[in-house]
Amino acid sequence: MKNIFKKIYEEFERNNKKQKIRSSGSTPGAKLEKIRSGQSYLYQKNGMESEVFEITFHKKVSGSMLSQALTEAIKRYPYLNTRLVELDGDFYIIQNEMSLTPRRTQTLARLGHISCGFHLVDITYYGKSVYVSWHHALCDGKGIKPFVETLIYYYCKLKYNSKAKSDGIRLANSPLLPDESTEPNLGSYSFDESKDHVQVSRDAFAIPENVIEEHETDYRYDIQIPATQFMKVCKANHATPAILTSLIVSEGIAELYPDFDKPINANLAVDIRDALDLPNTFKNCVRSMPLPFEREFLSISLTERAEKQRAILNAQRDRDNLRRAANASLGLFEKLDSLPDYKAKQGMMDFFNGMLLNTYIISYLGQMIVNQNAQYIDTVGFYNSGAAGLGINILACGDKFCFNFKQSFESDKYVKAFINGLEKLGIEYKASEAIPFLTPNDSIITRK
Numbered sequence: 001m002k003n004i005f006k007k008i009y010e011e012f013e014r015n016n017k018k019q020k021i022r023s024s025g026s027t028p029g030a031k032l033e034k035i036r037s038g039q040s041y042l043y044q045k046n047g048m049e050s051e052v053f054e055i056t057f058h059k060k061v062s063g064s065m066l067s068q069a070l071t072e073a074i075k076r077y078p079y080l081n082t083r084l085v086e087l088d089g090d091f092y093i094i095q096n097e098m099s100l101t102p103r104r105t106q107t108l109a110r111l112g113h114i115s116c117g118f119h120l121v122d123i124t125y126y127g128k129s130v131y132v133s134w135h136h137a138l139c140d141g142k143g144i145k146p147f148v149e150t151l152i153y154y155y156c157k158l159k160y161n162s163k164a165k166s167d168g169i170r171l172a173n174s175p176l177l178p179d180e181s182t183e184p185n186l187g188s189y190s191f192d193e194s195k196d197h198v199q200v201s202r203d204a205f206a207i208p209e210n211v212i213e214e215h216e217t218d219y220r221y222d223i224q225i226p227a228t229q230f231m232k233v234c235k236a237n238h239a240t241p242a243i244l245t246s247l248i249v250s251e252g253i254a255e256l257y258p259d260f261d262k263p264i265n266a267n268l269a270v271d272i273r274d275a276l277d278l279p280n281t282f283k284n285c286v287r288s289m290p291l292p293f294e295r296e297f298l299s300i301s302l303t304e305r306a307e308k309q310r311a312i313l314n315a316q317r318d319r320d321n322l323r324r325a326a327n328a329s330l331g332l333f334e335k336l337d338s339l340p341d342y343k344a345k346q347g348m349m350d351f352f353n354g355m356l357l358n359t360y361i362i363s364y365l366g367q368m369i370v371n372q373n374a375q376y377i378d379t380v381g382f383y384n385s386g387a388a389g390l391g392i393n394i395l396a397c398g399d400k401f402c403f404n405f406k407q408s409f410e411s412d413k414y415v416k417a418f419i420n421g422l423e424k425l426g427i428e429y430k431a432s433e434a435i436p437f438l439t440p441n442d443s444i445i446t447r448k
Helices: 002-023 064-075 140-160 227-236 241-256 296-299 300-315 319-338 341-353 371-376 412-423
Strands: 051-057 082-087 091-093 121-124 129-134 218-226 265-269 284-292 359-366 376-383 388-396 400-407 434-437
Touching: 002 082, 002 091, 051 140, 064 121, 064 140, 082 300, 091 140, 121 140, 129 140, 140 359, 140 371, 218 227, 218 376, 218 412, 227 241, 227 400, 241 265, 241 284, 241 296, 241 300, 241 359, 241 388, 241 412, 265 300, 284 300, 319 341, 371 376, 376 388
Parallel strands: 265 359, 359 388
Antiparallel strands: 051 129, 051 376, 082 091, 121 129, 218 400, 218 434, 265 284, 388 400
């Protein structure tokens, strides 16, 4: 009898899930909206760690004004007021009946947990800082960045009576852009098959810390440098901010390990939306591209190094090359679709838990659009815990570049190497001490 009631309850729950999936999605009118581009982030053994945008103002944050700003900002982003429903190991986006509300706390919520209303985005604040946590299965940094800009705009308008221009910022009453909620991995893309497939070797030098091991605390170092000085050096050497950063960091690693026997790779996270003709999608649309620092770089100028890396990056970013790579990824999603349940899909995706990219990772989100509100902001950064080795996140805001060196270890040797590189180039800087931190694992599904 007990088993009969259990089966009845399970069937009821299953039908309830199906009804929710059929009735809503990330935007009005959407339904049956399965997560695909962020699928790999949903099968982590212990859950996926939150990604966090941290905005630090010069003055203490007002909770009431932040709440009002969030109420306005979220009107523009219905796909962020959502939750996930799991069915047969697949995850679907549905609208969340619980409103997003900011909370004053130093503790970040587990996304998908009842403590944050099962949301995939959460806003908290403490002291002078606002924290926007988001789940990588929902969107990438480029997907969440416009929302952060809108939130800052409305908060500054309320808090400081700001008259800042709204140019480039999506306001509460502005319509969604074309294909803003389109899934990039629904079908294949056409490309010129006569072109050679450009591939850059990922067989690279491994720093000693780039190992997968259990650790309870991550560390980060925050660095700010004047934008005018940094961009002057970039322009003088035909470099982009990401390329100049990679060259400074890689040269520092070469000096720390003069016997390096393989290229020192900076694995750059590259936005591929334009290549897929989906410039506005909020969903994950990024590929990692290696920028190798060869031993021969030690005997050539900074300009020559930058030009070589630009050529390598441009070849990888070729439209046809990216569309070919996007098609190759579809095979993974199709294989996942063929598996019957969560356990089977998690088993297939388990290899992600053991993946390492040598030597380190760089993610550059570009310029924060805050216009005249930059005067109220001290720093902006983004980070997450749980990754192995070294990662460098970069944002430009106002008159400065903000760097977050996020690490699975405490040593500051790579930060010091970067600072030494800045000093050689005559670039000023402001650097923090080691900041221990932890972004929590999600609670989207009950894990045994």
